[in-house]
Amino acid sequence: MKVLGILVVIMVSLVSCTKKSQVNDDTIYGVIDANIKGLDPIQAADNYMIKAVSQIYEGLYHYHYLKRPLQLEPQLAESLPTISPDGLTYTIKIKKGVYFQDHEAFPARKGRELTAHDFIYSWKRLADASHKATGWWVFDGRIQGLNEWRQELSQGKVNYDSPISGLTAKDKYTLEIKLTKAFPLFEIMLALPPTFAVAREVVEKTGNEFLNHPVGTGPFLLKEWIRNSKIVLEANPNYRTELYPNEGEDVDRELSRLEDAGKKLPLAKKVVIQIMPERQPMWLSFARGELDHAIIPKDNYSQVFNGKTLREDIRKKGIQILNQPRPDVTFIGINMEHPILGKNKYLRQAMAMAINNQISIDTFYNGRGIPAQSPLPPGFRGYKKSYKKPYDFDLQRAQSYMIKAGFPDGKGLPTFRFELTNASSWSRQMGEFLQQQWAQIGIKIKLIPNNWPQFDKKLKSRQAEIFFMAWTADYPDSENFLQLFFSKNISPGPNNFNFVNRDYDQMYEKMSLLSPSPERLALIRKMVQLVNEEVPAIFLLHRVFRLPYQGWLRNYKEYPGINDFYQYLRIDLERKSKLKPKL
Amino acid sequence: MSLLRYCIRRIFFALPILFGITLVTFILFHLVGGDPAFLIAGKNASLERVASIRSELGLDRSLLQQYISFVKQTVTFDWGRSWSSQERVMDMFWRGLGPSLSLALPAFLISFLISLGIALLSSYYRGQCFDRGVLIACLALMSFSYLVYIILFQYLFAYKMGLFPITGWDPSWSGRWQYLILPWMISVTVSIGPGVLIYRTAILDESLQGYVRTARAKGLKDTAVYSQHILKNALVPILTIVIMQMPLMITGSLLLESFFGIPGVGGLLIQAIQNADFPVIKAMTVIGSIFYMLFNLLSDLVLTAVDPRIELK
């Protein structure tokens, strides 16, 4: 016992010695709250991988760091695309003098210049069926000849050097893309990670190990990656001159996010992204100043907030909060293939009216959230502040609809299975809350916790009866939410409600060919109304994350869609030396 | 029967066990887990893509065919690549082994030495205040949940007092131990209770055997009886227990690894289950079981080496 005691004392004193040196450290300590599967852009499907990949790789376009709503701007492209009048041909100029980070695959050992051919190669790679790329949906059926090439490649009839009619390099720096049909959102697709440029030499040299050896054109290069532990990035010494934006919103001026305007990016020399799937360690690390920002994805604000205000002890430590309205919607999904739930509109409407959304927002989101009236979050085309959904909380009406449905007080109804996305206490408590709410009109549910693979399997094989989940926009357009109810997208696609409605389909198909216009807007509103009447989903809220960050972290404005944000961040060493000892 | 022949026999005996393990692993995780094809296809999946992924992964073959190819993989020790990360499964294992062992081995040794020491003292003073005190302390230690220890220790020592980093990992030998002390402390605290009780029982068992009485009757002093007779014989069951626990070190600290962000084999396994990554799940369970069988054999050999009355069959 004594020996152990002495041992602990020695070790503790050693540890405290090693820690003092960290105050003068301008490294950014970021965090990702899930394990990263690999650093290959074409596989970047979840937010975690996207975030990791976007520091190293780049695409043709990305979003302005400070402006909201999101504004597309060129990244590797020189300017926004030139589009032919029929909307089918896109011509894109690529920046000159952009170099890949160095890798042993390049002969001269100082990287290689990026050309239009790199995009053609990267997109063929995305289309290559043998890669099973999660990001293939981005181009699926959109570019002339690409789907055919995909087909023939898997049959061994063509190879990577075979031409594709819709993808040509007019010259070294000019890319021409021909679409199969007009798709007004196409340029938005070119900001998504699966379309990022990779170098053929590196892919061929590293083979199956490619996803462990990312080589991009981006502001950071991968220094070290310890799986399940951390990703260490260093500033790319050969990064072209990109400058910190000098425009932003008013709030950016107030929070002095424009002080670094015109400085060369990236601002930080080194970024360490800790991988912490467990909430408790993440929060503890942040609270001790070992992380510069933290994510509390389950909206568990209560650790930082006292009701709606910042807790006194937290405020004293200089910790700041970033309000982040999410482009998302949380909802309860109902499987329309279920023999009772799917057939009985009144039952679904009653279920929607039994849920007191405000209590759920107060209890589970600390009051931070915008009650959802439709799938569309604020800022998306078709969102209207004054619009209210037809079946909102109204217990008496819900009870009368139960009679209309033929199940007064729930008599004659079986117990439904309610699938929870994960096993966290948060989602369990959320389930308990819904259980209580529906019990008021006699609907009984059994809560079934899952891990993600199980939940995913039940959803995609259409076994889930009722489920709770959230949809975060892949790109900033309403279409991304409206596609959730399109019949061609039923499970295993994203229409997990298996909602099939011919009127809706017709409107959707018409809308997806239209550029932003009053006609398109009117269609969107009609579609929203139809979904709200049929209730395949009960929309709950659009979340507002409150992301805590340390007082010494400058320019922090993380937002879904802006994934390459680490290059804009900087540590204020003076503040850090003042604030860190307080933690 | 010679030792060599015994060993050979045991190795042959290992084959059906391996068979059993492959069978159980296969059934459990095929029935229970998610569908990797859905997971790989992602949220914007289409039926066609799911089907092509399924055939790519060989999931469209009959269960029997899939099982046979699993057995083949096991025989050749080549489980291919992870479905989610495309890394070689064996590379993943070797990379995870170091962190896992540096978490488990020292914790195991410390806890073994402390538990054995306490058990010896306690059984020497059997029935006295010290012994009762130890017993009650052990039982009290064992009456808390593992999860409570993790939550409380992390909260108190790392967060409140700031003695250790909360989580993290440094692959260098000089840097990694600062992340390990707290997990070691938890691991030791949790295992001391049961350790002391088991060792104490084993020692007491011996002290009640007939030959001890004879030795005492011959007038040997207590300390002499202890060191010459009881301890020597009690080593047999203790060694058995210790050796049996060793293979658990590789995969035994799943929770600690995931709470403290230690990139070990246990964490890999949890992640593999999260991703329905069958190649990794299969490889880790089979490799774990091979270690287990080796140590099992070792334990039996030790048993016979120390106590010749036990026949080798």
Add this chain to the structure above:
Amino acid sequence: MKSSVLKTHPSLNRLCHNPVALFSALMISLYLALALFSALGWIATDFQTIANDRSYQPPSWEYWFGTDLFGRNVLSRAIHATQTALLVGLFSTTLATVLGLFFGSLAGYFGGRTDDLVVWLYTTIDSIPYILLVSAFAFMLGQGILNLLIALGLTSWIQLCRLVRSEFMKHKAQDYVQAAKALGAGSRRQIFRHILPNVFHIALIQFSLIFVNAIKIEVILSYLGLGVEPGTPSWGMMIDDAKLELHQGVWWNLGAATFFMFFLILSVNLLNDSLRDALDPKWHRPTSSKN
């Protein structure tokens, strides 16, 4: 009448004079009573009562252990959770003990093919990491108390089986069994009369260990989302809830669950310890030098 029966049995008599045993027996009866009375709805009836406006109230005279997120009485929930714990603990342990004793003595005594088969069975099961195995079983059987205790029972008999087997092997080689064998004792007689009583204390120690284990594993499984059905009060769920609440200063969920769990497990352990002292005949022979 009863007291005379007790007095005639020396070991039980000893037990009755052991204050620790009496104390823990009392404690366990208290838990049984809590479980029974709460199941009958005599006490802690407000465990499901929701009041969203009094969420996370600290302990007070009204609520000894405060309230949880939904404003439910934490004390009442902890009391109700006793039912869950006792059900899970007792049934899974009984199942495991029966399996362990059966397979262990079979293998240890008969050796040969029987031994091979049993060793094959438990080696196979045992070499899969325990947590994984339990969770896989729990997944497969689905949620709910019954499935949970079956999953626990089916996976917890290995250690006992192995110990019983190796004890059997040791005892079989020892003089008294050899002597009995020489005198023509049948195998059943050898097992039940001669060897089993000598390994029974192992089963007893193991019983407490498995019981403790079952209740503790319920916590881990709750953390993994495999515990009892959500909504059913359980200490595991309360502890799992607490892992994030702690930083808000909400310690009472953790406190209540740990408090209740601690005394139950401690009492079971203590009682078992005393039982073993009392029942194992060898240990009270006068030759025992220290007394």
